[in-house]
Amino acid sequence: MSGGRAGALDGDLRLLVCDLDGTLLEADGSISDRTRSALGGVRAAGIRVVVATGRIPKGILSLVRELDLDGPQITMHGALVTAPTNGETVFASTLGPEQVDELLALAAEIDLPVLLCYPGGFRTNDLRQEVVDLFVPFNEPLPELVEDLAALRASRPNKIAIWTGKERYQAALDAARRRLGDRYTITSGDNRSIELLPRGVDKGRAAGELARWMGLSLEQVGAIGDGTNDIELLSAAHRSVAMRHARPEVQAAADLVVPDGVPDDAASAIAVLFDGRQPFGKGATS
Known part of the structure:
Protein backbone atom coordinates (compact mmCIF):
# COMPACT_ATOMS: atom_id res chain seq x y z
CA MET A 1 0.00 0.00 0.00
CA SER A 2 1.36 3.39 -0.90
CA GLY A 3 0.74 6.55 1.07
CA GLY A 4 -1.95 7.60 -1.41
CA ARG A 5 -4.20 4.56 -1.03
CA ALA A 6 -6.05 5.59 2.10
CA GLY A 7 -9.31 4.55 0.45
CA ALA A 8 -8.24 0.89 0.58
CA LEU A 9 -7.96 0.83 4.34
CA ASP A 10 -10.25 -1.25 6.53
CA GLY A 11 -12.80 1.16 7.97
CA ASP A 12 -13.15 -0.86 11.20
CA LEU A 13 -9.54 -0.39 12.33
CA ARG A 14 -8.65 2.71 14.32
CA LEU A 15 -5.35 1.66 15.90
CA LEU A 16 -2.33 0.04 14.23
CA VAL A 17 0.22 -1.47 16.63
CA CYS A 18 3.60 -2.11 14.99
CA ASP A 19 6.48 -4.10 16.39
CA LEU A 20 9.72 -2.20 16.06
CA ASP A 21 12.90 -4.24 15.56
CA GLY A 22 12.60 -6.66 12.66
CA THR A 23 9.30 -5.12 11.54
CA LEU A 24 9.24 -1.32 11.26
CA LEU A 25 13.03 -1.04 11.28
CA GLU A 26 15.46 -2.32 8.70
CA ALA A 27 18.42 -4.46 9.78
CA ASP A 28 20.56 -1.30 10.12
CA GLY A 29 17.98 0.39 12.35
CA SER A 30 16.67 2.74 9.67
CA ILE A 31 13.12 3.23 8.40
CA SER A 32 12.73 2.76 4.65
CA ASP A 33 10.94 5.25 2.42
CA ARG A 34 8.43 2.50 1.59
CA THR A 35 7.55 2.07 5.25
CA ARG A 36 7.34 5.83 5.84
CA SER A 37 4.93 6.11 2.91
CA ALA A 38 2.79 3.22 4.17
CA LEU A 39 2.61 4.71 7.68
CA GLY A 40 1.66 8.03 6.15
CA GLY A 41 -1.24 6.42 4.32
CA VAL A 42 -2.49 4.76 7.50
CA ARG A 43 -2.35 7.99 9.46
CA ALA A 44 -3.98 9.97 6.63
CA ALA A 45 -6.93 7.57 6.94
CA GLY A 46 -7.37 8.60 10.58
CA ILE A 47 -5.81 5.46 12.06
CA ARG A 48 -3.45 6.00 14.97
CA VAL A 49 -0.05 4.30 14.78
CA VAL A 50 1.86 3.17 17.88
CA VAL A 51 4.95 1.03 18.31
CA ALA A 52 5.21 -2.02 20.55
CA THR A 53 8.69 -2.96 21.67
CA GLY A 54 10.79 -4.59 24.35
CA ARG A 55 12.85 -1.41 24.66
CA ILE A 56 12.57 1.03 27.53
CA PRO A 57 10.92 4.41 26.74
CA LYS A 58 14.26 6.19 26.38
CA GLY A 59 15.27 3.67 23.73
CA ILE A 60 12.49 4.77 21.38
CA LEU A 61 12.41 8.51 22.11
CA SER A 62 14.34 9.55 19.00
CA LEU A 63 12.27 7.25 16.78
CA VAL A 64 8.97 8.52 18.20
CA ARG A 65 10.07 12.06 17.48
CA GLU A 66 11.32 11.14 14.00
CA LEU A 67 7.97 9.57 13.07
CA ASP A 68 5.96 12.20 14.96
CA LEU A 69 4.12 9.54 16.97
CA ASP A 70 2.18 11.25 19.71
CA GLY A 71 0.96 9.82 22.98
CA PRO A 72 1.63 6.56 24.80
CA GLN A 73 3.57 3.72 23.16
CA ILE A 74 3.88 0.07 24.23
CA THR A 75 7.31 -0.47 25.78
CA MET A 76 9.12 -3.14 27.81
CA HIS A 77 7.17 -6.00 26.16
CA GLY A 78 3.92 -4.49 27.38
CA ALA A 79 4.88 -3.86 31.01
CA LEU A 80 4.76 -0.10 30.47
CA VAL A 81 2.46 1.86 28.14
CA THR A 82 3.74 5.40 28.28
CA ALA A 83 4.60 8.43 26.18
CA PRO A 84 8.41 8.68 25.89
CA THR A 85 8.13 12.41 25.24
CA ASN A 86 6.26 13.45 28.38
CA GLY A 87 5.77 10.38 30.60
CA GLU A 88 1.98 10.17 30.24
CA THR A 89 1.25 6.61 31.35
CA VAL A 90 -1.72 4.38 30.55
CA PHE A 91 -0.58 1.10 32.09
CA ALA A 92 2.34 -0.09 34.22
CA SER A 93 3.15 -3.44 35.80
CA THR A 94 6.05 -4.23 38.10
CA LEU A 95 7.57 -7.20 39.90
CA GLY A 96 7.31 -7.39 43.68
CA PRO A 97 10.08 -8.40 46.11
CA GLU A 98 9.18 -12.11 46.27
CA GLN A 99 8.97 -12.27 42.48
CA VAL A 100 12.39 -10.64 42.17
CA ASP A 101 13.78 -13.18 44.65
CA GLU A 102 12.40 -16.08 42.63
CA LEU A 103 13.71 -14.77 39.30
CA LEU A 104 17.16 -13.98 40.69
CA ALA A 105 17.28 -17.55 42.02
CA LEU A 106 16.45 -18.85 38.55
CA ALA A 107 19.28 -16.80 37.02
CA ALA A 108 21.69 -18.13 39.65
CA GLU A 109 20.55 -21.68 39.02
CA ILE A 110 21.30 -21.52 35.30
CA ASP A 111 24.40 -19.37 35.98
CA LEU A 112 23.74 -16.57 33.51
CA PRO A 113 23.84 -12.75 33.74
CA VAL A 114 20.62 -11.12 34.92
CA LEU A 115 19.30 -7.60 34.40
CA LEU A 116 16.68 -5.70 36.37
CA CYS A 117 14.86 -3.43 33.93
CA TYR A 118 13.31 -0.06 34.79
CA PRO A 119 11.84 2.76 32.67
CA GLY A 120 15.04 4.76 33.06
CA GLY A 121 17.64 2.01 32.70
CA PHE A 122 19.05 -1.29 33.87
CA ARG A 123 20.98 -2.90 36.73
CA THR A 124 23.08 -6.04 36.32
CA ASN A 125 25.53 -8.20 38.22
CA ASP A 126 27.58 -9.09 35.12
CA LEU A 127 28.58 -6.58 32.45
CA ARG A 128 30.46 -8.96 30.17
CA GLN A 129 30.92 -7.89 26.55
CA GLU A 130 28.06 -10.05 25.32
CA VAL A 131 25.71 -8.18 27.64
CA VAL A 132 27.04 -4.83 26.45
CA ASP A 133 26.45 -5.95 22.86
CA LEU A 134 22.73 -6.36 23.59
CA PHE A 135 22.40 -2.60 24.07
CA VAL A 136 24.59 -1.17 21.33
CA PRO A 137 21.97 -1.28 18.51
CA PHE A 138 19.07 0.08 20.54
CA ASN A 139 20.05 3.56 21.81
CA GLU A 140 19.58 2.36 25.37
CA PRO A 141 21.90 3.19 28.28
CA LEU A 142 24.35 0.51 29.36
CA PRO A 143 23.36 -1.23 32.60
CA GLU A 144 24.72 -0.07 35.91
CA LEU A 145 26.86 -2.75 37.54
CA VAL A 146 25.55 -3.74 40.98
CA GLU A 147 27.38 -6.28 43.11
CA ASP A 148 24.32 -7.50 45.00
CA LEU A 149 21.09 -7.39 43.01
CA ALA A 150 19.22 -8.92 45.93
CA ALA A 151 19.56 -5.57 47.65
CA LEU A 152 17.20 -4.23 44.96
CA ARG A 153 14.45 -6.79 45.62
CA ALA A 154 11.96 -4.06 46.58
CA SER A 155 12.84 -1.69 43.73
CA ARG A 156 9.85 -2.77 41.55
CA PRO A 157 11.48 -3.49 38.16
CA ASN A 158 9.04 -3.75 35.26
CA LYS A 159 10.76 -6.89 33.97
CA ILE A 160 13.82 -9.05 34.50
CA ALA A 161 15.99 -10.28 31.64
CA ILE A 162 18.46 -13.17 31.65
CA TRP A 163 21.12 -13.06 28.95
CA THR A 164 21.54 -16.46 27.32
CA GLY A 165 23.22 -16.00 23.96
CA LYS A 166 21.77 -17.94 21.05
CA GLU A 167 23.57 -21.14 22.01
CA ARG A 168 22.01 -21.38 25.48
CA TYR A 169 18.68 -19.74 24.71
CA GLN A 170 16.55 -22.86 24.34
CA ALA A 171 18.04 -24.61 27.37
CA ALA A 172 17.51 -21.51 29.52
CA LEU A 173 13.97 -21.11 28.20
CA ASP A 174 13.17 -24.73 29.04
CA ALA A 175 14.64 -24.31 32.54
CA ALA A 176 12.56 -21.18 33.13
CA ARG A 177 9.37 -22.91 32.02
CA ARG A 178 10.05 -25.92 34.27
CA ARG A 179 10.79 -23.81 37.33
CA LEU A 180 8.25 -21.02 36.87
CA GLY A 181 5.36 -22.77 35.17
CA ASP A 182 2.67 -20.26 34.25
CA ARG A 183 3.37 -17.86 37.12
CA TYR A 184 5.10 -15.37 34.80
CA THR A 185 5.09 -14.22 31.20
CA ILE A 186 8.24 -15.68 29.65
CA THR A 187 9.19 -14.12 26.33
CA SER A 188 12.03 -12.90 24.14
CA GLY A 189 12.61 -10.18 21.60
CA ASP A 190 15.77 -11.56 20.04
CA ASN A 191 16.23 -15.20 21.13
CA ARG A 192 19.45 -14.16 22.87
CA SER A 193 17.80 -13.56 26.23
CA ILE A 194 14.69 -14.58 28.11
CA GLY A 200 -0.59 -11.94 31.98
CA VAL A 201 1.55 -8.95 31.03
CA ASP A 202 2.48 -8.87 27.34
CA LYS A 203 2.07 -6.76 24.21
CA GLY A 204 -1.44 -8.10 23.62
CA ARG A 205 -2.60 -7.08 27.10
CA ALA A 206 -0.95 -3.69 26.62
CA ALA A 207 -2.69 -3.16 23.26
CA GLY A 208 -6.02 -3.81 24.97
CA GLU A 209 -5.21 -1.35 27.76
CA LEU A 210 -4.21 1.31 25.24
CA ALA A 211 -7.28 0.70 23.10
CA ARG A 212 -9.58 1.10 26.12
CA TRP A 213 -7.81 4.30 27.11
CA MET A 214 -8.52 5.57 23.58
CA GLY A 215 -12.16 4.56 23.82
CA LEU A 216 -11.68 1.64 21.43
CA SER A 217 -11.88 -2.15 21.63
CA LEU A 218 -9.51 -4.81 20.33
CA GLU A 219 -11.98 -5.25 17.45
CA GLN A 220 -10.60 -1.95 16.17
CA VAL A 221 -6.92 -2.88 16.50
CA GLY A 222 -4.61 -4.15 13.76
CA ALA A 223 -1.08 -5.39 14.41
CA ILE A 224 2.11 -6.42 12.61
CA GLY A 225 5.12 -8.17 14.13
CA ASP A 226 7.84 -10.77 13.77
CA GLY A 227 9.06 -11.91 17.20
CA THR A 228 8.22 -14.34 19.96
CA ASN A 229 7.20 -11.35 22.06
CA ASP A 230 4.61 -10.43 19.40
CA ILE A 231 2.60 -13.66 19.62
CA GLU A 232 0.06 -12.38 22.15
CA LEU A 233 -0.28 -9.08 20.25
CA LEU A 234 -0.92 -10.82 16.92
CA SER A 235 -3.42 -13.14 18.60
CA ALA A 236 -5.27 -10.35 20.41
CA ALA A 237 -5.64 -7.90 17.51
CA HIS A 238 -8.75 -8.04 15.35
CA ARG A 239 -6.53 -8.37 12.29
CA SER A 240 -2.81 -9.15 12.25
CA VAL A 241 0.08 -9.87 9.91
CA ALA A 242 3.35 -11.68 10.69
CA MET A 243 6.53 -11.01 8.75
CA ARG A 244 7.64 -13.73 6.35
CA HIS A 245 10.91 -14.22 8.26
CA ALA A 246 9.06 -14.81 11.55
CA ARG A 247 9.33 -18.15 13.32
CA PRO A 248 6.53 -20.63 12.58
CA GLU A 249 4.84 -20.15 15.95
CA VAL A 250 4.72 -16.39 15.34
CA GLN A 251 3.21 -16.84 11.89
CA ALA A 252 0.64 -19.22 13.34
CA ALA A 253 -0.52 -16.53 15.79
CA ALA A 254 -1.37 -14.10 12.98
CA ASP A 255 -4.27 -13.93 10.56
CA LEU A 256 -1.99 -13.34 7.59
CA VAL A 257 1.69 -13.54 6.65
CA VAL A 258 3.67 -11.37 4.24
CA PRO A 259 3.61 -13.51 1.07
CA ASP A 260 6.41 -14.47 -1.28
CA GLY A 261 7.01 -12.14 -4.19
CA VAL A 262 7.00 -8.87 -2.22
CA PRO A 263 9.58 -7.31 0.11
CA ASP A 264 9.48 -8.76 3.62
CA ASP A 265 9.02 -5.35 5.25
CA ALA A 266 6.49 -3.31 7.21
CA ALA A 267 5.15 -1.66 4.05
CA SER A 268 4.19 -5.07 2.65
CA ALA A 269 2.72 -6.13 6.00
CA ILE A 270 0.56 -3.00 6.07
CA ALA A 271 -0.59 -3.66 2.50
CA VAL A 272 -1.55 -7.23 3.40
CA LEU A 273 -3.25 -6.07 6.61
CA PHE A 274 -5.54 -3.63 4.84
CA ASP A 275 -5.98 -5.37 1.49
CA GLY A 276 -6.59 -8.78 3.04
CA ARG A 277 -4.52 -11.01 0.77
CA GLN A 278 -3.20 -14.53 1.52
CA PRO A 279 -5.42 -15.64 4.44
CA PHE A 280 -3.56 -18.08 6.63
CA GLY A 281 -2.26 -17.96 10.17
CA LYS A 282 -4.55 -18.27 13.18
CA GLY A 283 -6.08 -21.71 13.13
CA ALA A 284 -4.60 -22.57 9.72
CA THR A 285 -2.98 -25.88 8.97
CA SER A 286 -0.71 -24.78 6.12
Whole structure:
Protein backbone atom coordinates (compact mmCIF):
# COMPACT_ATOMS: atom_id res chain seq x y z
CA MET A 1 0.00 0.00 0.00
CA SER A 2 1.36 3.39 -0.90
CA GLY A 3 0.74 6.55 1.07
CA GLY A 4 -1.95 7.60 -1.41
CA ARG A 5 -4.20 4.56 -1.03
CA ALA A 6 -6.05 5.59 2.10
CA GLY A 7 -9.31 4.55 0.45
CA ALA A 8 -8.24 0.89 0.58
CA LEU A 9 -7.96 0.83 4.34
CA ASP A 10 -10.25 -1.25 6.53
CA GLY A 11 -12.80 1.16 7.97
CA ASP A 12 -13.15 -0.86 11.20
CA LEU A 13 -9.54 -0.39 12.33
CA ARG A 14 -8.65 2.71 14.32
CA LEU A 15 -5.35 1.66 15.90
CA LEU A 16 -2.33 0.04 14.23
CA VAL A 17 0.22 -1.47 16.63
CA CYS A 18 3.60 -2.11 14.99
CA ASP A 19 6.48 -4.10 16.39
CA LEU A 20 9.72 -2.20 16.06
CA ASP A 21 12.90 -4.24 15.56
CA GLY A 22 12.60 -6.66 12.66
CA THR A 23 9.30 -5.12 11.54
CA LEU A 24 9.24 -1.32 11.26
CA LEU A 25 13.03 -1.04 11.28
CA GLU A 26 15.46 -2.32 8.70
CA ALA A 27 18.42 -4.46 9.78
CA ASP A 28 20.56 -1.30 10.12
CA GLY A 29 17.98 0.39 12.35
CA SER A 30 16.67 2.74 9.67
CA ILE A 31 13.12 3.23 8.40
CA SER A 32 12.73 2.76 4.65
CA ASP A 33 10.94 5.25 2.42
CA ARG A 34 8.43 2.50 1.59
CA THR A 35 7.55 2.07 5.25
CA ARG A 36 7.34 5.83 5.84
CA SER A 37 4.93 6.11 2.91
CA ALA A 38 2.79 3.22 4.17
CA LEU A 39 2.61 4.71 7.68
CA GLY A 40 1.66 8.03 6.15
CA GLY A 41 -1.24 6.42 4.32
CA VAL A 42 -2.49 4.76 7.50
CA ARG A 43 -2.35 7.99 9.46
CA ALA A 44 -3.98 9.97 6.63
CA ALA A 45 -6.93 7.57 6.94
CA GLY A 46 -7.37 8.60 10.58
CA ILE A 47 -5.81 5.46 12.06
CA ARG A 48 -3.45 6.00 14.97
CA VAL A 49 -0.05 4.30 14.78
CA VAL A 50 1.86 3.17 17.88
CA VAL A 51 4.95 1.03 18.31
CA ALA A 52 5.21 -2.02 20.55
CA THR A 53 8.69 -2.96 21.67
CA GLY A 54 10.79 -4.59 24.35
CA ARG A 55 12.85 -1.41 24.66
CA ILE A 56 12.57 1.03 27.53
CA PRO A 57 10.92 4.41 26.74
CA LYS A 58 14.26 6.19 26.38
CA GLY A 59 15.27 3.67 23.73
CA ILE A 60 12.49 4.77 21.38
CA LEU A 61 12.41 8.51 22.11
CA SER A 62 14.34 9.55 19.00
CA LEU A 63 12.27 7.25 16.78
CA VAL A 64 8.97 8.52 18.20
CA ARG A 65 10.07 12.06 17.48
CA GLU A 66 11.32 11.14 14.00
CA LEU A 67 7.97 9.57 13.07
CA ASP A 68 5.96 12.20 14.96
CA LEU A 69 4.12 9.54 16.97
CA ASP A 70 2.18 11.25 19.71
CA GLY A 71 0.96 9.82 22.98
CA PRO A 72 1.63 6.56 24.80
CA GLN A 73 3.57 3.72 23.16
CA ILE A 74 3.88 0.07 24.23
CA THR A 75 7.31 -0.47 25.78
CA MET A 76 9.12 -3.14 27.81
CA HIS A 77 7.17 -6.00 26.16
CA GLY A 78 3.92 -4.49 27.38
CA ALA A 79 4.88 -3.86 31.01
CA LEU A 80 4.76 -0.10 30.47
CA VAL A 81 2.46 1.86 28.14
CA THR A 82 3.74 5.40 28.28
CA ALA A 83 4.60 8.43 26.18
CA PRO A 84 8.41 8.68 25.89
CA THR A 85 8.13 12.41 25.24
CA ASN A 86 6.26 13.45 28.38
CA GLY A 87 5.77 10.38 30.60
CA GLU A 88 1.98 10.17 30.24
CA THR A 89 1.25 6.61 31.35
CA VAL A 90 -1.72 4.38 30.55
CA PHE A 91 -0.58 1.10 32.09
CA ALA A 92 2.34 -0.09 34.22
CA SER A 93 3.15 -3.44 35.80
CA THR A 94 6.05 -4.23 38.10
CA LEU A 95 7.57 -7.20 39.90
CA GLY A 96 7.31 -7.39 43.68
CA PRO A 97 10.08 -8.40 46.11
CA GLU A 98 9.18 -12.11 46.27
CA GLN A 99 8.97 -12.27 42.48
CA VAL A 100 12.39 -10.64 42.17
CA ASP A 101 13.78 -13.18 44.65
CA GLU A 102 12.40 -16.08 42.63
CA LEU A 103 13.71 -14.77 39.30
CA LEU A 104 17.16 -13.98 40.69
CA ALA A 105 17.28 -17.55 42.02
CA LEU A 106 16.45 -18.85 38.55
CA ALA A 107 19.28 -16.80 37.02
CA ALA A 108 21.69 -18.13 39.65
CA GLU A 109 20.55 -21.68 39.02
CA ILE A 110 21.30 -21.52 35.30
CA ASP A 111 24.40 -19.37 35.98
CA LEU A 112 23.74 -16.57 33.51
CA PRO A 113 23.84 -12.75 33.74
CA VAL A 114 20.62 -11.12 34.92
CA LEU A 115 19.30 -7.60 34.40
CA LEU A 116 16.68 -5.70 36.37
CA CYS A 117 14.86 -3.43 33.93
CA TYR A 118 13.31 -0.06 34.79
CA PRO A 119 11.84 2.76 32.67
CA GLY A 120 15.04 4.76 33.06
CA GLY A 121 17.64 2.01 32.70
CA PHE A 122 19.05 -1.29 33.87
CA ARG A 123 20.98 -2.90 36.73
CA THR A 124 23.08 -6.04 36.32
CA ASN A 125 25.53 -8.20 38.22
CA ASP A 126 27.58 -9.09 35.12
CA LEU A 127 28.58 -6.58 32.45
CA ARG A 128 30.46 -8.96 30.17
CA GLN A 129 30.92 -7.89 26.55
CA GLU A 130 28.06 -10.05 25.32
CA VAL A 131 25.71 -8.18 27.64
CA VAL A 132 27.04 -4.83 26.45
CA ASP A 133 26.45 -5.95 22.86
CA LEU A 134 22.73 -6.36 23.59
CA PHE A 135 22.40 -2.60 24.07
CA VAL A 136 24.59 -1.17 21.33
CA PRO A 137 21.97 -1.28 18.51
CA PHE A 138 19.07 0.08 20.54
CA ASN A 139 20.05 3.56 21.81
CA GLU A 140 19.58 2.36 25.37
CA PRO A 141 21.90 3.19 28.28
CA LEU A 142 24.35 0.51 29.36
CA PRO A 143 23.36 -1.23 32.60
CA GLU A 144 24.72 -0.07 35.91
CA LEU A 145 26.86 -2.75 37.54
CA VAL A 146 25.55 -3.74 40.98
CA GLU A 147 27.38 -6.28 43.11
CA ASP A 148 24.32 -7.50 45.00
CA LEU A 149 21.09 -7.39 43.01
CA ALA A 150 19.22 -8.92 45.93
CA ALA A 151 19.56 -5.57 47.65
CA LEU A 152 17.20 -4.23 44.96
CA ARG A 153 14.45 -6.79 45.62
CA ALA A 154 11.96 -4.06 46.58
CA SER A 155 12.84 -1.69 43.73
CA ARG A 156 9.85 -2.77 41.55
CA PRO A 157 11.48 -3.49 38.16
CA ASN A 158 9.04 -3.75 35.26
CA LYS A 159 10.76 -6.89 33.97
CA ILE A 160 13.82 -9.05 34.50
CA ALA A 161 15.99 -10.28 31.64
CA ILE A 162 18.46 -13.17 31.65
CA TRP A 163 21.12 -13.06 28.95
CA THR A 164 21.54 -16.46 27.32
CA GLY A 165 23.22 -16.00 23.96
CA LYS A 166 21.77 -17.94 21.05
CA GLU A 167 23.57 -21.14 22.01
CA ARG A 168 22.01 -21.38 25.48
CA TYR A 169 18.68 -19.74 24.71
CA GLN A 170 16.55 -22.86 24.34
CA ALA A 171 18.04 -24.61 27.37
CA ALA A 172 17.51 -21.51 29.52
CA LEU A 173 13.97 -21.11 28.20
CA ASP A 174 13.17 -24.73 29.04
CA ALA A 175 14.64 -24.31 32.54
CA ALA A 176 12.56 -21.18 33.13
CA ARG A 177 9.37 -22.91 32.02
CA ARG A 178 10.05 -25.92 34.27
CA ARG A 179 10.79 -23.81 37.33
CA LEU A 180 8.25 -21.02 36.87
CA GLY A 181 5.36 -22.77 35.17
CA ASP A 182 2.67 -20.26 34.25
CA ARG A 183 3.37 -17.86 37.12
CA TYR A 184 5.10 -15.37 34.80
CA THR A 185 5.09 -14.22 31.20
CA ILE A 186 8.24 -15.68 29.65
CA THR A 187 9.19 -14.12 26.33
CA SER A 188 12.03 -12.90 24.14
CA GLY A 189 12.61 -10.18 21.60
CA ASP A 190 15.77 -11.56 20.04
CA ASN A 191 16.23 -15.20 21.13
CA ARG A 192 19.45 -14.16 22.87
CA SER A 193 17.80 -13.56 26.23
CA ILE A 194 14.69 -14.58 28.11
CA GLU A 195 12.57 -11.82 29.57
CA LEU A 196 10.31 -12.31 32.56
CA LEU A 197 7.26 -10.21 33.40
CA PRO A 198 4.31 -10.54 35.76
CA ARG A 199 1.80 -13.16 34.69
CA GLY A 200 -0.59 -11.94 31.98
CA VAL A 201 1.55 -8.95 31.03
CA ASP A 202 2.48 -8.87 27.34
CA LYS A 203 2.07 -6.76 24.21
CA GLY A 204 -1.44 -8.10 23.62
CA ARG A 205 -2.60 -7.08 27.10
CA ALA A 206 -0.95 -3.69 26.62
CA ALA A 207 -2.69 -3.16 23.26
CA GLY A 208 -6.02 -3.81 24.97
CA GLU A 209 -5.21 -1.35 27.76
CA LEU A 210 -4.21 1.31 25.24
CA ALA A 211 -7.28 0.70 23.10
CA ARG A 212 -9.58 1.10 26.12
CA TRP A 213 -7.81 4.30 27.11
CA MET A 214 -8.52 5.57 23.58
CA GLY A 215 -12.16 4.56 23.82
CA LEU A 216 -11.68 1.64 21.43
CA SER A 217 -11.88 -2.15 21.63
CA LEU A 218 -9.51 -4.81 20.33
CA GLU A 219 -11.98 -5.25 17.45
CA GLN A 220 -10.60 -1.95 16.17
CA VAL A 221 -6.92 -2.88 16.50
CA GLY A 222 -4.61 -4.15 13.76
CA ALA A 223 -1.08 -5.39 14.41
CA ILE A 224 2.11 -6.42 12.61
CA GLY A 225 5.12 -8.17 14.13
CA ASP A 226 7.84 -10.77 13.77
CA GLY A 227 9.06 -11.91 17.20
CA THR A 228 8.22 -14.34 19.96
CA ASN A 229 7.20 -11.35 22.06
CA ASP A 230 4.61 -10.43 19.40
CA ILE A 231 2.60 -13.66 19.62
CA GLU A 232 0.06 -12.38 22.15
CA LEU A 233 -0.28 -9.08 20.25
CA LEU A 234 -0.92 -10.82 16.92
CA SER A 235 -3.42 -13.14 18.60
CA ALA A 236 -5.27 -10.35 20.41
CA ALA A 237 -5.64 -7.90 17.51
CA HIS A 238 -8.75 -8.04 15.35
CA ARG A 239 -6.53 -8.37 12.29
CA SER A 240 -2.81 -9.15 12.25
CA VAL A 241 0.08 -9.87 9.91
CA ALA A 242 3.35 -11.68 10.69
CA MET A 243 6.53 -11.01 8.75
CA ARG A 244 7.64 -13.73 6.35
CA HIS A 245 10.91 -14.22 8.26
CA ALA A 246 9.06 -14.81 11.55
CA ARG A 247 9.33 -18.15 13.32
CA PRO A 248 6.53 -20.63 12.58
CA GLU A 249 4.84 -20.15 15.95
CA VAL A 250 4.72 -16.39 15.34
CA GLN A 251 3.21 -16.84 11.89
CA ALA A 252 0.64 -19.22 13.34
CA ALA A 253 -0.52 -16.53 15.79
CA ALA A 254 -1.37 -14.10 12.98
CA ASP A 255 -4.27 -13.93 10.56
CA LEU A 256 -1.99 -13.34 7.59
CA VAL A 257 1.69 -13.54 6.65
CA VAL A 258 3.67 -11.37 4.24
CA PRO A 259 3.61 -13.51 1.07
CA ASP A 260 6.41 -14.47 -1.28
CA GLY A 261 7.01 -12.14 -4.19
CA VAL A 262 7.00 -8.87 -2.22
CA PRO A 263 9.58 -7.31 0.11
CA ASP A 264 9.48 -8.76 3.62
CA ASP A 265 9.02 -5.35 5.25
CA ALA A 266 6.49 -3.31 7.21
CA ALA A 267 5.15 -1.66 4.05
CA SER A 268 4.19 -5.07 2.65
CA ALA A 269 2.72 -6.13 6.00
CA ILE A 270 0.56 -3.00 6.07
CA ALA A 271 -0.59 -3.66 2.50
CA VAL A 272 -1.55 -7.23 3.40
CA LEU A 273 -3.25 -6.07 6.61
CA PHE A 274 -5.54 -3.63 4.84
CA ASP A 275 -5.98 -5.37 1.49
CA GLY A 276 -6.59 -8.78 3.04
CA ARG A 277 -4.52 -11.01 0.77
CA GLN A 278 -3.20 -14.53 1.52
CA PRO A 279 -5.42 -15.64 4.44
CA PHE A 280 -3.56 -18.08 6.63
CA GLY A 281 -2.26 -17.96 10.17
CA LYS A 282 -4.55 -18.27 13.18
CA GLY A 283 -6.08 -21.71 13.13
CA ALA A 284 -4.60 -22.57 9.72
CA THR A 285 -2.98 -25.88 8.97
CA SER A 286 -0.71 -24.78 6.12
